[in-house]
Amino acid sequence: MGVESLMQENTFIVVDNDYRSRNELTMALGKIGYVVPADSLDDLGGRWPEEAWVLVHDHGLQLTRAMRDLRQAGRFYPLVAYSKKASISHIMDVLSGGAAGYFEWPTPDDRLQRSLANILARKWQNSTTTIEQARAKQKIGQLSPREREVLTGVCEGFSSKEVARTLGISPRTVELHRANVLNKLGVRNVAAAVRLSVEARFDGTKLPDEQRELAL
Structure with missing residues (x-):
């Protein structure tokens, strides 16, 4: 066709x-x-x-x-x-x-x-993948630059303390950003946020599945 x-x-x-x-x-x-x-x-x-x-x-x-x-x-x-x-x-x-x-x-x-x-x-x-990817990208696009940085850290398996140390902010602030990320993405937990990031092909999602499981 x-x-x-x-x-x-x-x-x-x-x-x-x-x-x-x-x-x-x-x-x-x-x-x-x-x-x-x-x-x-x-x-x-x-x-x-x-x-x-x-x-x-x-x-x-x-x-x-x-x-x-x-x-x-x-x-x-x-x-x-x-x-x-x-x-x-x-x-x-x-x-x-x-x-x-x-x-x-x-x-x-x-x-x-x-x-x-x-x-x-x-x-x-691949119509299904493309539509799902477009939806995921639009959701990721709602995040602020700092929220994206926190999501990247989460996707790479870092703890809140490690993300905080990398970004130069407090662990409490990281937790607040992470809560905002879950709310904006419309998901209930970090695992779902990581899956959505994979669908969007977000740059932070670089770990193999088994490593992401351990990170959660």
């Missing part, structure tokens, strides 16, 4: 409060899939598709708000950001924050299709 045929099966939600940009992208995407244009995710009125890819204009607070709205609604669709121009470091920050991809817009239709095909290809290679 060709890439275009695969993309015809997708629903794209385009979140962009710039009417011209949104309209042009909607028309381009209409050739390869079903498109729902919106100023914000509030426009959906709670009518969420069963599955969808959310494409968000990375301008102002639109991306941050879209990620927040998806989390609050419990909808972990793969989210792809776009903008006219962005630095490599900014794109990497967006991807590490939970986005499934990033592309340039406006751009010629053929280039748009190639960019989306590269992003969507991961889904066709």
Whole structure:
């Protein structure tokens, strides 16, 4: 099955409060899939598709708000950001924050299709893993930089005292950060947090399973 045929099966939600940009992208995407244009995710009125890819204009607070709205609604669709121009470091920050991809817009239709095909290809290679990974990445993206450091230490098997010594903070502060991590990830214990980190392919998850068992 060709890439275009695969993309015809997708629903794209385009979140962009710039009417011209949104309209042009909607028309381009209409050739390869079903498109729902919106100023914000509030426009959906709670009518969420069963599955969808959310494409968000990375301008102002639109991306941050879209990620927040998806989390609050419990909808972990793969989210792809776009903008006219962005630095490599900014794109990497967006991807590490939970986005499934990033592309340039406006751009010629053929280039748009190639960019989306590269992003969507991961889904066709292993759809279940990719969707679960996108959900896990979005949850990990809720964490503050310090909470990520604590999660990294936990995933690498360090005790609270060892993490505290490494970060130069108190063990009590580490425990508070760890509690916040569990709360934000929506899990009950460290083992579940580690499993979620594995799904997200978070950098801190480097130990073999048997070593993680001992660390917990």
